[in-house]
Amino acid sequence: MSVKIFNDNNFNNEVLNEKGKILVDFYADWCGPCKMMSPIIDEIAEEIENITVGKVNVDENPEIASKYGIMSIPTIIIFENGMPQKKFIGLTSKSEIESELK
Amino acid sequence: MYDVVIIGAGPAGISASLYAKRANLNVLVIYNGKSNLEMTEKIDNYYGFKDGIDGKELYINGIEQAKNLGVEIKKDEVFGIQNLGNTFEIRTEKEKIETKTLIIATGNKNIRPNIKGIAEFEGKGISYCAICDGFFFKNKDIAVIGNGKYALNEAKELSHIVKNITILTNGLKAPLTEFKTNDKKIKEIKGEQTVREIEFEDGEKIEVDGIFVAIGQAGAGNFAKTLGIMQSGDYINVNDKMETNIKGIYACGNATGGLLQICKAVFEGAMAGLSAVDYIRNFDKEN
Structure with a gap:
């Protein structure tokens, strides 16, 4: 599946009210490590079934970033049934993220 | 090139x-x-x-x-x-x-100083990258830990974004700078969900919203x-x-x-x- 774009407007509907696991990558265009995180997120979206993967641009969506206490990017949060279950702060390897998704 | x-x-x-x-x-x-x-x-x-x-x-x-x-x-x-x-x-x-x-x-x-609370609050107010994370501390009070040119350079990057900057040398000699400096030894970094306070060994405490670590070079x-x-x-x-x-x-x-x-x-x-x-x-x- 392709990577979805979440924002302040659709976050409630598409993440919090959804069942199952959703991986959200909080990033910004000016952040070097976020650029290196991005292809890993794309691969996870492509390879792992039964999971929704999306991104939040923290520059454009400060409300969600602040609600989930994002103070360093990239940060990845895995939501399950609308609740944050796991947070990865900083550039994280694919295998580390995958082990949380299985 | x-x-x-x-x-x-x-x-x-x-x-x-x-x-x-x-x-x-x-x-x-x-x-x-x-x-x-x-x-x-x-x-x-x-x-x-x-x-x-x-x-x-x-x-x-x-x-x-x-x-x-x-x-x-x-x-x-x-x-x-x-x-x-x-x-x-x-x-x-x-x-x-x-x-x-x-x-x-x-x-x-080692880029991480040996201070109680450092590892616990990484990503929760403690950062090693001014360019990446400065944005989250807009108009906030922050500290930079370090005493070299690198720390001063990180402080300069942050000065365009944050409200107040204090350079904490953690017991080392304070550099010559226009930024406020404090050369006391740090005892502990405290907070709840995020960083809130730095306590020095002499018992003095200062409140901060974030800490950028830039020790040595x-x-x-x-x-x-x-x-x-x-x-x-x-x-x-x-x-x-x-x-x-x-x-x-x-x-x-x-x-x-x-x-x-x-x-x-x-x-x-x-x-x-x-x-x-x-x-x-x-x-x-x-x-």
Whole structure:
């Protein structure tokens, strides 16, 4: 599946009210490590079934970033049934993220 | 524009420079401060020296060898590196330098000071990257831990965003600066969900919203964090060609961990240099 774009407007509907696991990558265009995180997120979206993967641009969506206490990017949060279950702060390897998704 | 810029002039960095220069590339080595090798009194386990050799002598010989081959060597402090897409910009104390490839041979330095609460609040108010995380501290009160030029440079970057900056030297001598400084030893960093307070050993407390750590000089760990180079613990991950996860960036020597020996640094430096040569030949064909 392709990577979805979440924002302040659709976050409630598409993440919090959804069942199952959703991986959200909080990033910004000016952040070097976020650029290196991005292809890993794309691969996870492509390879792992039964999971929704999306991104939040923290520059454009400060409300969600602040609600989930994002103070360093990239940060990845895995939501399950609308609740944050796991947070990865900083550039994280694919295998580390995958082990949380299985 | 350089073909190869190498940060560090120890056995890994110099060895990389020799191989890159012999392939006729435009090579620069930037170094500053003390190398581990320079501080080693006597080396008894390196090939070819029947009575051993003084660490400082071997270190200086390496730099002279590179100079004799025509490698450009500059003494300067690197503050940061930016990925421009297919080239890199290195910001030093004196200038900005653009290069097609970068070899990190800085050795390994612990970027995390030994202060209670540091690890607990990483990503929760404690950051190692002003450029990445400064944005989250708009109009807030922050502290920068460090006392060198690197700390002052990070403070300067942050001064455009945050409200107040205090430089905390954690017991070291305070630098001359327009920023507020505090040279007391830090006892603990406290908070709840995020950082709130710094307590000093004399019992004084100050409130902060965030802390940026920039102790000593910027090294491999700092460059990895700001560029997004994959690490395992404090070491940079490389494959057998010394390639990192960023195309055009290589790491070698103590920065990659493993056996912390000259022979390993020399081998990895050679490999990194040769890999950069390969990369440049394709780069020049494609661009």
